[in-house]
Amino acid sequence: MDHRGLDEDGYFERDGSLGRIQPEFAGLVAAARGRLAEAYGNRLHSAYLYGSVPRGTARPGRSDLDLLIALHREPSDEDRDTAEVLGRGLDQDFPQIDGVGILLYGKERLLSEPERHDLGWFLACLCTPLLGADLAEHLPRYRPDSLLARETNGDLAALLPRWRARFQAASEPAEFRRMSRFFSRHLVRTAFTLVMPEWNGWTSDLAESAEVFGRYYPRRAAQLREAAAVALDPVEDPAVVRRYLDDLGPWLAAEYEARHGTKTPRPAV
Template sequence: MDEDAQDKGLNPDGTIAREGALDRVPPPFAPVVDAARERVTAAYGDALHGLYLYGSIPRGTARPGRSDLDLMLVFHEPPTDADRAAARRIEAELDAAFAQIDGAGILLEGRAPLLADPNDGGFFVACLCTPLLGADLADELPAYRPTSLLARETNGDLHLFPERWRAAADRGADLRAVVRRAARKTVRSAFCLVMPRWGGWTSDLARSAEIVGRYHPEWAADLRRTAAAAADPVPDPDLLRMITDDLAPRVAEEYRRVHGAKAPR
């Protein structure tokens, strides 16, 4: 089938469709999601405005033993240091309790900043997150289209990250985790660079690399390698160096030329 005839992640009116749903969660991950909901509810109670699931698990593409659990907590008020410490404990407990997941990550956000930043945090909630608990902020946010503005305000900050990834590796951080973060951010940013030209949305990193390769064939091989590392990260310093010193800076330079840099937050 012609790629352009395939699903581009859009609603019939051309807006970006929400990509996940609870009925897409693969059966092996259902107990993990239930446990996450229970632990978060017990830890935060009424302070929580909403709990969201995102990533491969609600998209239905998660692989037991390979995929991580991604959660976002939205609070009525700005999260505190105690809230963040509780989240780190829940991450560790879930990772230890369930062999299905390769790590757990919890984002903490306040409700007001997400609503005030509709082209970054708001888009993330409305299109990339699946509600698990509480009110859905998507009801208070606009519909989104694959525009240059959306590209700029979601991933127009790639130029800030290579130095952070290098510093994390130099500090002795888990190299596999650093490779995973760097690979995901770089491939997602490359996709958002061409998103308005392609005219759709996908979070599938392998597909993203293939789409970008049509517009930038000079990046195709490195993007395929990077997308593979995002799915199955390896503690490879040479791979990380390729991303931080070559691929990510090239993508970031073109990104700023085409869409401009993300507004400071």
């Protein structure tokens, strides 16, 4: 029986595990574990993998490595610099990956009430423990409801001006390529969570996310399928990114707000 990423009681099952990592990425993950421990020492509470590597769907030479790091306190500028150096080193040393993304937070923020249905959910449901004690033990179980939809992706309207500024400042093909991957991923996942409560399930597969969305919004289905393809194979064409900013993004932000509301403002950190 297909539970659509949920257990028999309708709660999220954790997405990914160390046991699913493909042999081609085993050395990379071992190196990441060792370098994280060495770089952060006793500042590190725990570290997690997320994305295609722990799901066992990574493509050698094309997928990136995604890490979440939880520190005992809020990260400093030095901690962020350390993450940048760490990510750059892994990317250079392992041709199996095309980039490294690192999220860095203090453990108190990850467990805080304002983040309960955003970062907390993300850690508990989409992240695979790599190092340290799992913070998910202090978080609740989650269902794919409208509250979760609102708190995870209900801020697209606020993000779009920043995306436009980033686009206007870009000039190099590599910059447009990075934007095409990042923006398309975010838009496809936002489109999926728009319909997630009605579909009553979860998938991290971008192609499947686009297909699910298309059942509810057939007029936008082709657009989402194209965005899912770009997320997997990013392009250097700025016209692709511009279409996200001028059409798909604004429409999706308005539809999201109408169905689920706007994400609750977070305290300044």
